[in-house]
Amino acid sequence: MEQVRQIISEIETKIHKMRTSMENIQAENATLRTEIENLAGKLKQREMEAREFREKYDELVQRNEQFAQPLSHDNKEHNERIDALVREIDDCISRLK
DSSP states (O other), X not given: OHHHHHHHHHXXXXXXXXXXXXXXXXXXXXXXXXXXXXXXXXXXXXXXXXXXXXXXXXXXXHHHHHHHSOOOSOHHHHHHHHHHHHHHHHHHHHHHO
């Protein structure tokens, strides 16, 4: 009978160790899940930032290409625009006097 009690006691000890181990693993698992959620949120934020930077970059590249293109407009048209602006400036100056 004593052997049975000893075996039962050993089994209870092992069960207690297993429960403690399982509780520790569950706590660690919960911590890791929280960390994963936080990292997933940060990843989404970084992806949004990357997308915004890409859009800005594309816009700047497009603007640069527009300015880098040789003027396809006729010089006469360009000069006419400048003349119109000069006349407008002169008119504003004369009004200020």
